[in-house]
Structures are given as C-alpha cells and as structure tokens.
Amino acid sequence: MRASCDFCFRKCSIEEGEYGQCHVRKNSGGKIVSPHYGEIPAIALDPVEKKPLYHFLPGTKTLSLGASGCNLFCDFCQNWTLSQRISKGEHISAEKAVSYAIRNRIPSISFTYSEPLVWQDFMISTASMAREKGLRTVMVSNGSFSDEALKRILPVIDAFNIDVKGDEDFYRKICHGSLAPVLNGLEGIAGKHVEVTTMIIEGIHTPSMIEKIGKELYQRGISVWHLSRFYPNYKMNNRKPTSELYLAKIIKIAKTSGVPFIYPGNSFLKADNHCPHCMKPIYTPPLSGECPNCGERIYGVWT
Numbered sequence: 001m002r003a004s005c006d007f008c009f010r011k012c013s014i015e016e017g018e019y020g021q022c023h024v025r026k027n028s029g030g031k032i033v034s035p036h037y038g039e040i041p042a043i044a045l046d047p048v049e050k051k052p053l054y055h056f057l058p059g060t061k062t063l064s065l066g067a068s069g070c071n072l073f074c075d076f077c078q079n080w081t082l083s084q085r086i087s088k089g090e091h092i093s094a095e096k097a098v099s100y101a102i103r104n105r106i107p108s109i110s111f112t113y114s115e116p117l118v119w120q121d122f123m124i125s126t127a128s129m130a131r132e133k134g135l136r137t138v139m140v141s142n143g144s145f146s147d148e149a150l151k152r153i154l155p156v157i158d159a160f161n162i163d164v165k166g167d168e169d170f171y172r173k174i175c176h177g178s179l180a181p182v183l184n185g186l187e188g189i190a191g192k193h194v195e196v197t198t199m200i201i202e203g204i205h206t207p208s209m210i211e212k213i214g215k216e217l218y219q220r221g222i223s224v225w226h227l228s229r230f231y232p233n234y235k236m237n238n239r240k241p242t243s244e245l246y247l248a249k250i251i252k253i254a255k256t257s258g259v260p261f262i263y264p265g266n267s268f269l270k271a272d273n274h275c276p277h278c279m280k281p282i283y284t285p286p287l288s289g290e291c292p293n294c295g296e297r298i299y300g301v302w303t
C-alpha cells in the first residue's frame with residue numbers, strides 16, 4: 001500500500017518497502033517511518049556564529065547535531081558526504097543530548113549540517129525536551145517546509161538560519177528543487193528569530209539575481225542576511241572559488257535591498273553595518289541589543 005510523507009514540500013507518495021526522495025523516510029507496511037532515527041554521525045560544539053547566527057546569543061557555544069539526508073540535491077553542496085548519503089553514526093537519545101548540554105552549560109542545541117526537515121522527528125523530540133529544560137533551540141535549514149512540518153516545528157524552535165540559495169531558475173537547475181516553498185517557509189516562521197544565508201557563486205549569482213533575492217527578503221521583514229563565498233565542492237569542484245572582490249561587489253548590491261544587517265561569510269571582508277535608526281556605524285556582529293549611539297533596540301536575542 002502506498003503512503004505519503006508530509007515532512008517537506010515534496011510530499012512523496014511512497015510504495016511499500018521504498019524510500020522517499022531523501023532516502024531517509026521509508027514506507028514500511030503502509031506506514032512512513034525513519035529507519036535511521038537517532039543515528040547522529042555529526043556532533044560538535046560550535047560557536048553559534050558558525051551556524052551562522054550573529055544576532056542570537058552572541059559569544060556562546062551551541063551543541064550541533066546532524067543526522068544524514070537532505071530533500072534537495074544541490075550540485076555545490078558543501079556537506080554532501082552527510083547530506084547526500086546515509087552515514088552510520090552514534091545513536092544519540094534526546095535525553096543524552098539535553099543532559100550533555102546542561103552539564104556543560106551550553107545554552108542551545110542546533111540541528112544542522114544536513115537538512116533537519118528530513119529527520120524532524122528526532123529534532124522535534126530533542127528540541128521539545130531541550131526547551132522544557134530551559135535550553136534554546138536552533139534549526140539550520142533550506143526552509144522548504146510543508147505546512148504540516150511548519151506546524152510541528154514552530155513551537156519547539158527558537159531561531160532559524162534559512163538558506164535562500166538563488167532565484168527559481170537556480171533552484172530548478174542547480175538544487176533540483178524550488179524557491180517557492182522556501183519563501184512560504186520564511187513567511188511561516190516570521191515572529192521567530194530568523195537569519196538568512198546565500199552562498200555566492202561567482203558567475204552564477206549575478207547582481208540582478210541578488211537584487212531579486214534582496215527584494216523578497218526585505219518584503220518578508222528579514223533583518224540579517226549572510227552572503228558567503230563559495231568554495232568548490234561536490235559536483236561543482238571544477239569551478240573557481242568566489243573571489244573576495246566579487247563578494248564585495250555583491251554585498252554592495254545587497255545593501256540596496258533595505259535588509260539592515262548584512263554579513264560576509266567565508267571571507268576576510270569586514271561587515272559594515274549601521275544602526276537602522278540613527279544611521280551611525282555599529283560594530284558588528286553586535287554584542288548587545290542596543291545601538292551604543294542612540295539606544296535603539298537591535299534585532300536579535302541577546303540574553
């Protein structure tokens with residue numbers, strides 16, 4: 001008997017004994033299950049800025065957990081050994097992860113490295129327990145939620161970093177997905193702490209594509225946008241890395257979008273942001289929630 005998975009925008013209808021497009025969710029006896037539930041090949045303690053989140057508990061560490069799998073198939077994937085194949089990992093329970101974070105005074109747990117949407121059952125049970133114990137939770141995602149996933153995930157996640165990878169054409173040709181569910185996802189998580197990342201591939205991310213993305217982000221009230229340099233990887237390992245010069249040019253264009261805080265990533269460039277109220281320069285990433293000049297509240301979660 002076929003059965004459907006509602007974990008992401010693809011809504012795969014799966015034959016008995018087969019897997020969905022992510023190779024993570026399986027139809028077993030007419031029920032969709034996660035055979036690798038709780039297997040976590042990637043565990044690390046990271047600075048929260050590495051997610052990247054620059055306006056969420058700055059200067060703190062986060063316990064990062066990553067299971068295998070993804071629902072997109074980006075040719076440039078920087079983590080493809082984890083996202084594009086199923087790796088065996090240590091079996092971690094929600095209790096074990098949460099008690100480790102508490103014992104070591106780590107204020108947050110992040111679900112990251114691959115695509116947590118496809119292992120959201122593990123993420124939701126771990127995040128629920130983490131929040132009950134007073135920890136914060138972070139989801140680093142491509143944002144292609146289904147409506148059902150959004151309803152389940154919103155109550156248990158405090159902060160999101162969402163990749164907005166390119167325009168619709170870019171998603172179709174290079175990610176084998178679609179931009180539309182990502183933009184819907186950004187609307188769905190409005191009200192939570194949200195930062196967005198776009199990885200810039202020189203020669204593909206043109207100034208006009210960045211203008212288009214910037215417009216979509218501004219319309220959705222996004223305040224923090226990370227633009228990071230591409231390094232050759234996976235099926236795009238024969239391209240040149242994006243140059244610092246090109247990233248600087250793209251950042252200049254991104255600044256015309258009206259998104260107030262823009263950060264270079266994988267780069268030696270320094271951020272150059274201003275208080276959206278008094279327009280005086282702000283040392284960024286900021287360490288507190290107020291402009292040192294005019295006292296205006298700065299977007300973020302600071303304590």
Ligand code: SF4
Pocket residue numbers: 005006007008009010011012019020021022023024025070071117118
């Ligand atoms: S998580 Fe997404 S890609 Fe995977 S089976 Fe479910 S709907 Fe399909």
